[in-house]
Amino acid sequence: MNTIKCSTCGHQNKEGTTICEKCGKPLDNDQQGTLLNMRYDGSSIRSKTKNRSIVDKIWNFFSSVKVGVTLIAIALVASALGTIYPQEMYIPQNVDPALHYRDQYGLSGQIYYQLGFHNLYNSWWYMVLIALIGISIFIVSIDRGVPLYKALKNQAIKRHPNFLKRQKLFGEYTAYQTEDKTRFINNLKKHRYKITEKDGHILAEKGRFSRWGPYVNHLGLIIFLLGTLFRFIPFMYVDDFVWVREGETAVIPSTSQQYYIKNEEFIFETYGNDDEDAIFEEALQNTSGPVPKHFETNAIIYEDVSKDVIGSEPELKEVKSGEIIVNEPLKINGLALYQDSYQLNEFQTMSFKLHETDDEAEEAIVEFTVDLTDPESEYVFDNGYRIELNRFYPEYELNNGEPRSVSNYPRNPGFVFFVYGPDIEEREASFLAIGQNIPSGDNQYKLSLTDFGVRDVSGLKVRKDLTLPIIGLGAFIFMIGVVQGMYWQHRRIWIHQATDRMYIACHTNKNWYGLTKEFEKLIDGTSFTMVRDQEKKNDV
Amino acid sequence: MEKIELAKQKKQVKKRNRFIFRSAILVVLFGALVFAIVSNLTAEEEAAVDIKEQAPDFQLDRVANNEDEVESSLQLSDLEGKGVMLNFWATYCEPCEREMPYMEELYPKYKEQGVEIVAVSVDATELVIDKFVDHYNLSFPILHDKDSQVLDAYGIRPLPTTYFIDENGVVVDRVLGELSLERLEGYLQEIVPKGT
Numbered sequence: 257m258n259t260i261k262c263s264t265c266g267h268q269n270k271e272g273t274t275i276c277e278k279c280g281k282p283l284d285n286d287q288q289g290t291l292l293n294m295r296y297d298g299s300s301i302r303s304k305t306k307n308r309s310i311v312d313k314i315w316n317f318f319s320s321v322k323v324g325v326t327l328i329a330i331a332l333v334a335s336a337l338g339t340i341y342p343q344e345m346y347i348p349q350n351v352d353p354a355l356h357y358r359d360q361y362g363l364s365g366q367i368y369y370q371l372g373f374h375n376l377y378n379s380w381w382y383m384v385l386i387a388l389i390g391i392s393i394f395i396v397s398i399d400r401g402v403p404l405y406k407a408l409k410n411q412a413i414k415r416h417p418n419f420l421k422r423q424k425l426f427g428e429y430t431a432y433q434t435e436d437k438t439r440f441i442n443n444l445k446k447h448r449y450k451i452t453e454k455d456g457h458i459l460a461e462k463g464r465f466s467r468w469g470p471y472v473n474h475l476g477l478i479i480f481l482l483g484t485l486f487r488f489i490p491f492m493y494v495d496d497f498v499w500v501r502e503g504e505t506a507v508i509p510s511t512s513q514q515y516y517i518k519n520e521e522f523i524f525e526t527y528g529n530d531d532e533d534a535i536f537e538e539a540l541q542n543t544s545g546p547v548p549k550h551f552e553t554n555a556i557i558y559e560d561v562s563k564d565v566i567g568s569e570p571e572l573k574e575v576k577s578g579e580i581i582v583n584e585p586l587k588i589n590g591l592a593l594y595q596d597s598y599q600l601n602e603f604q605t606m607s608f609k610l611h612e613t614d615d616e617a618e619e620a621i622v623e624f625t626v627d628l629t630d631p632e633s634e635y636v637f638d639n640g641y642r643i644e645l646n647r648f649y650p651e652y653e654l655n656n657g658e659p660r661s662v663s664n665y666p667r668n669p670g671f672v673f674f675v676y677g678p679d680i681e682e683r684e685a686s687f688l689a690i691g692q693n694i695p696s697g698d699n700q701y702k703l704s705l706t707d708f709g710v711r712d713v714s715g716l717k718v719r720k721d722l723t724l725p726i727i728g729l730g731a732f733i734f735m736i737g738v739v740q741g742m743y744w745q746h747r748r749i750w751i752h753q754a755t756d757r758m759y760i761a762c763h764t765n766k767n768w769y770g771l772t773k774e775f776e777k778l779i780d781g782t783s784f785t786m787v788r789d790q791e792k793k794n795d796v
Numbered sequence: 797m798e799k800i801e802l803a804k805q806k807k808q809v810k811k812r813n814r815f816i817f818r819s820a821i822l823v824v825l826f827g828a829l830v831f832a833i834v835s836n837l838t839a840e841e842e843a844a845v846d847i848k849e850q851a852p853d854f855q856l857d858r859v860a861n862n863e864d865e866v867e868s869s870l871q872l873s874d875l876e877g878k879g880v881m882l883n884f885w886a887t888y889c890e891p892c893e894r895e896m897p898y899m900e901e902l903y904p905k906y907k908e909q910g911v912e913i914v915a916v917s918v919d920a921t922e923l924v925i926d927k928f929v930d931h932y933n934l935s936f937p938i939l940h941d942k943d944s945q946v947l948d949a950y951g952i953r954p955l956p957t958t959y960f961i962d963e964n965g966v967v968v969d970r971v972l973g974e975l976s977l978e979r980l981e982g983y984l985q986e987i988v989p990k991g992t
Contacts, residue, residue: 308811315818380833387829394825485828488835507948565871566949567854567941631923648923650888661888664920 264416272300277407280415282422291790292422294763296400299407319399324392331385338376341368390481393474401471408464414457420752420761425771427760427787436782437751437758443778444749456753461746467765469741476734483726494591494720501602502711504629505558505572508591509718515588516558516572522712524600525550551595553580553714557588580716590720597715603628603666605709608688610641610675613695613702623706628666640678643703647672652689659687665713675701747771749778762787844951847970851882851961854946856939859922860929870914870937873965879911879987882959884941884952886918887928891974892956896932898977902984903936910963910989916941918955963989 259268260283267278275282275298282292292298317323347356353374357365372379420426441458444451449460487493496509500519508515526546527533533540533549540547555577562571578586585592605627609620624635624643628650635643649661652670659670670689685696686703695702745764752759764771768789775787845851855871872880883899885892896915903913913936917925922940929938941947950959953972960969960983969983 309815311815311819311822314822378836380836383832383836384829387832391825391829395821398821482828485832488832505943507943507945509948513945513948565853565855565873567856567946568869570943570945628921630921633923633926645923647927648921650920650924660890661924663888664886664918 270300274298275419276416277410278412280412280419282416282418290422291424292419294423294765296404297407297411299403315395315399318388318392318395321396324389324396327385327389327392331382331389334376334382334385337373341365341374343376344374347374386481390478393477397471397474401468404467408467411459413452413454413459415459415750415752415761417752417754417759420750420759423750423761423763424768424789424791425762425775425787426790427785429758429760429784430756432758432783436784439782440751440778440784443780443782447774447778449747449749458749458751458753460749460751463744463746466741466744467746469737469739469744471737472740473734473737476730476732476737478730479733480727480730483723483730486723486726487721492720492722494718496718497596498716498718499599499713500553500555500716501629501713508557508588508593510720511589511591513566513570514560515575515591516560516570517593517716518556518558519714520554520556520577522598522714523550523552523554524548524598524712551582551598553595553716554578555580555586555593555714555716557586557593580714585719590722592719594717594719595714596717599667599713599715601710602713603669603708604711606669606671606705607707608673608703609706610643610701610703613699618704620706621701625707626671628669642676644674644676644683645671646674646685649689673703675699675703677701745770747774749775760784760787844949845959845967845970847967849967851880851959851965851967852949853965854949856916856941856946858937859917859940860926860938861934870939872914875912875914876965877910877963877989879906879963879984879989880959880961881911881913881984881987882961883913883915884918884947884950884955884957885915886955887924888919889955893928895956895975895980896934898975898980899936900932900934901977902981906984906988907936911984911987912936914939916946918944918947918952958983960984960987962987 259270260273261268262276262279262281262283264281265276265279267276269277269283274284274293277299282298341357341361344353347353354369357369357374359365361368368374376382441451441460444460447462449462452459452461490510494510498506498509498517500506500517502519502522505516505518507513508517525548527536527549528540528546556574557576558570558572559575560570561573562568564571576586576588580586580593580595582595585594587593605625607623607625609618609623611618611620622635622637622639622641622643624637626632626635626645631645631648633645635645637643647659647670649659649670650666651661651663651668652659653662653668659672661670668690670687670692672685672687675684675686680700684699684701686699687694687696688703688705693702693704745767747762747764749760749762752761762771762775772786772789779786851872853871853873855869857869872882881899883892883895885896887893899913899915906913915934915936916939918941919925920942925938925940939946950957956974958971958975959967960971962968968986971979971983975983
């Protein structure tokens with residue numbers, strides 16, 4: 257590494273240093289009196305030195321503030337783009353996204369979809385962008401924070417007069433008394449400046465810690481990003497969902513079939529059924545449908561204590577029971593089950609009777625009930641009649657004229673029954689569904705729906721998030737950094753004692769106005785005049 | 797002279813340390829980046845059990861065409877030594893319905909070569925499975941995953957999903973979605989046990 261030798265004190269400074277580390281003399285040999293760039297206190301920024309290996313080149317790329325700001329700008333634009341149209345997760349679930357975006361938003365919607373902006377925040381390139389920002393923040397912090405820390409820790413008390421002369425706020429004093437200087441120093445102490453002295457030269461400093469604000473801030477961001485990264489670890493983060501029907505027991509996902517949940521009862525209440533709701537009467541009259549008031553699942557959580565192979569009958573032991581209300585989950589082993597959705601009145605049973613087609617009284621010959629969760633294929637009766645359930649469609653739909661089921665769930669059941677009887681030659685077939693009763697021909701007998709039973713289905717969110725404390729901590733540290741850097745300033749005042757005169761120079765990392773005001777108070781009671789703002793050219 | 801040498805050596809050490817420091821940090825940071833991307837991509841995967849993994853063992857009741865069999869349930873590990881095509885399906889799933897005849901067509905030929913076809917239905921009721929199997933006259937074993945335990949263990953999302961498992965119980969291929977007759981035959985050939 258090349259070094260620069262200071263012409264005054266002979267100290268070997270690292271390449272890239274602009275102010276001598278030892279005596280504070282500006283190393284640029286500038287004679288025009290331009291002000292010094294005080295960034296990083298003139299210390300050498302490592303990345304500004306020569307690129308040597310590929311590692312150095314990558315390092316230097318990321319340590320560039322310009323690169324970091326560009327990355328952040330791109331991320332901002334991309335994030336904004338993602339809000340133009342709804343993301344895929346917010347469009348109706350039963351539509352094809354390719355068609356939905358085109359139909360809803362026209363050509364721009366189609367382009368939006370084809371560019372993949374409908375799933376922007378989970379796209380690989382967006383993640384790469386965020387990760388690159390994280391890398392940039394990390395490297396920038398090391399690359400600038402460390403030299404700055406070293407420079408401020410080892411700063412010289414006695415500075416070269418040229419250093420003082422080239423500060424923004426500078427004053428040169430010839431006629432003054434020793435008391436003036438003492439008084440000035442006392443004022444500095446009163447204003448909580450930390451004074452260090454060497455051979456009559458003085459460095460007064462306060463608020464240095466505010467310089468670490470940006471780095472604390474970056475640390476918070478990095479912890480925050482780490483927290484989001486941990487979401488990919490199943491142990492740290494679970495986001496799943498389970499539907500449970502009343503009276504049924506379902507395996508809780510993401511528990512490796514260890515836990516099961518039984519839905520004892522789903523309770524759904526609406527406004528207006530209670531005396532207390534009388535005050536809402538007027539408001540309720542203005543709404544079209546019932547307004548939900550309360551959702552609740554009474555549930556029991558079981559643990560499978562058998563060590564048997566998956567799929568074999570589980571040996572269930574009750575471990576917990578209680579209510580699941582919207583913001584009051586039932587917790588098990590770090591997992592929380594939240595009330596999320598519901599489906600009311602799914603069919604559970606349907607009862608039918610057989611009667612003669614032309615019997616207006618519809619007197620029942622046989623009656624039977626089909627359990628839709630486990631229908632039998634045949635219903636046999638003592639009086640010689642036999643009814644075969646030949647086809648069962650839980651959620652019936654016509655598909656090219658053919659009936660078929662589109663799901664497992666009896667939301668719209670359809671049945672094909674074959675009726676056999678002593679006075680029926682072969683059999684009589686009929687198709688039944690909600691609002692449909694189609695005989696196969698000129699049937700002598702007819703089946704009619706007499707009754708049905710329903711039950712509710714509760715949708716539960718299965719959540720676990722151990723990353724929240726980490727993300728919270730990151731956000732908290734981030735805020736500390738912001739406050740630290742925003743509400744305090746690093747102010748320094750140097751006094752250089754020459755034989756016949758005294759130089760005073762001031763520096764702050766921000767809020768120059770505040771420093772000037774403070775200086776006015778510092779010279780109170782002394783003969784010192786105000787320091788000159790050398791940036792103001794026309795100042796007299 | 798000695799002083800210069802010493803300074804040079806010191807510089808070399810410093811340079812090397814810096815190189816190690818920077819490399820280490822870059823490796824960690826880019827490692828985190830790769831982890832994030834890979835995790836994100838696999839999170840979108842639609843089944844938990846992956847190729848080259850051991851297929852989790854399970855046991856389920858046989859339904860439908862079970863009349864002349866003695867055993868009423870089937871355990872995957874009992875089929876060790878045979879190639880296994882494990883098909884997750886349901887009667888209401890149209891693509892499943894389309895590939896069933898292909899499976900039935902190839903079943904006798906590959907059964908002879910030591911490949912078993914096992915179809916796990918996730919239907920809610922046995923009745924619909926019985927009627928379906930009757931209609932298509934299927935002869936390979938049909939299992940009923942009534943409580944979705946195996947579905948959960950395999951993390952299956954789309955139907956059909958088909959696993960091709962070799963004689964050691966290791967997943968050779970995984971197909972999310974429908975299979976054509978030709979592709980099905982190609983996959984079946986891959987899991988014919990080596991000994992035969």
